[in-house]
Amino acid sequence: MKKLLKRCTVISLFLAFISVNGYAVPVTLMLDVEAESSNPGTVWASVPIYTGIDWNTVYANPDTTYTWYLPMSEQFEIRANNHPEIVLATVTGINISVKADPIIEIGFAVAAGSLKTYFSFTSDVLSFAPMTNPDAFAYAYVVPNRGDTVIGNFEYGTKAYRAVYNGTGVFANLVGTATGPMQTYEETGWQQIPGTVSSIQSQWWFSLSANGLATGSASFEIVPEPATISLLAIGAIALLRKRK
Secondary structure, eight states: OOOSSOHHHHHHHHHHTEETTEEOOEEEEEEEEEEOOSSTTSSEEEEEEEEEEEHHHHHHOTTOOEEEEOOGGGOEEEEOSSOTTOEEEEEEEEEEEEETTTEEEEEEEEEEOSSOEEEEEEEOOEEEEEEESOEEEEEEEEEEOBTOEEEEOHHHHTBSEEEEETTTEEEEEEOOOEEBTSOEEEEOOSEEOOSEEEEEEEEEEEEEOTTOEEEEEEEEEEEOOHHHHHHHHHHHHHHHHHHO
């Protein structure tokens, strides 16, 4: 019987986040999966996916984007925690990109088991120096296989992706019901978030029809408001003049 994760996946991912000087702090993606059944909450699994990206490195190099992909050779089955004979889903691809500037991107490729299956991908919280009235942008798309259906669970069962700031603030809920093979895409455009923002997080939460296949990707980015950037530029010019 296959384990929840292939042993090779566990070993390689574990080795990936051992740093030269000790243990790193791996960027982690939390995956929760539940199969629809007559007794809700009984057929489920919760899997932390540890990437090869170290948060220490991300914060030490704020202008660099770090990306991690699940190797194709390490795709894995997810079996129910309390019913290991049941294959809830198969994860065939995952990618995550982070930048301390800040940006979070999450992509996935999944296959549902023999029952309608609910997937939830939740990123780590990316914290940064507080920004006042920053501008933000988010997009998301999902592509089910022909005849398969993805239904979002956010916003009363209408949206599949959520961009979150400051722990509980919702910047956007994106991408509604999608039926393959058509791609469903939605974006916010650049919008201002009023007030102070010091963290962001990305979340996917959707159902996939039985035996269905789907891929998707989403990104959430925040930048200082233009007025703040102008003030920083003026300050830098003034500092350079003083040094002359």
